[in-house]
Amino acid sequence: xxxxxxxxxxxxxxxxxxxxxxxxxxxxxxxxxxxxxxxxxxxxxxxxxxxxxxxxxxxxxxxxxxxxxxxxxxxxxxxxxxxxxxxxxxxxxxxxxxxxxxxxxxxxxxxxxxxxxxxxxxxxxxxxxxxxxxxxxxxxxxxxxxxxxxxxxxxxxxxxxxxxx
Numbered sequence: 001x002x003x004x005x006x007x008x009x010x011x012x013x014x015x016x017x018x019x020x021x022x023x024x025x026x027x028x029x030x031x032x033x034x035x036x037x038x039x040x041x042x043x044x045x046x047x048x049x050x051x052x053x054x055x056x057x058x059x060x061x062x063x064x065x066x067x068x069x070x071x072x073x074x075x076x077x078x079x080x081x082x083x084x085x086x087x088x089x090x091x092x093x094x095x096x097x098x099x100x101x102x103x104x105x106x107x108x109x110x111x112x113x114x115x116x117x118x119x120x121x122x123x124x125x126x127x128x129x130x131x132x133x134x135x136x137x138x139x140x141x142x143x144x145x146x147x148x149x150x151x152x153x154x155x156x157x158x159x160x161x162x163x164x165x
Contacts, residue, residue, distance in 0.1 A: 068089065129158060
C-alpha cells in the first residue's frame with residue numbers, strides 16, 4: 001500500500017509543478033518495487049514505464065530511452081510481442097527516438113507497431129489509426145512528405161467512414 005501512496009504523491013507533486021520531487025519519488029517507488037516484486041513483475045515494469053515517461057516530460061530523453069528499451073525488452077519476453085503493453089512500449093520508444101533525432105529508428109518501430117495493430121485490431125480500430133498518425137509524423141521528420149500525406153488522407157477517410165461524415 002505504501003508504494004501506491006508514494007506513486008500517487010509523485011503524481012501530486014508533478015501536477016503542482018514539483019517535477020524534481022516527483023521524479024525522486026518515482027525513482028524510490030521503482031527501487032522498492034524491484035526489491036519487493038522483482039524486475040519482471042508487471043508493477044515494476046509499470047513503474048519503469050512511468051519513470052521513463054517522466055524523464056521524457058522533463059526532456060531527459062537519453063534516460064528515457066534507456067529505461068524504455070529495458071521495459072520493451074522485458075515486456076517482449078514476459079508478455080510477448082503482440083500484447084497491448086508491449087505495443088505501447090514500442091510506440092513510446094519510437095516517440096523517444098524521434099525526440100532524440102533518431103528518426104530512422106522511430107520509423108522502423110512505428111512501422112512494426114502499425115503492422116501488428118492492423119493484424120491484431122484491424123485497420124479501423126482507433127489504436128491502429130493513432131499508430132498511422134504517429135508514422136505519418138515520423139515520415140515528416142524524415143522529409144517523406146508524400147508518404148505522410150498518403151497516411152494522413154487514409155486516416156481521415158477511415159475516420160469519416162467510421163463516424164459517418
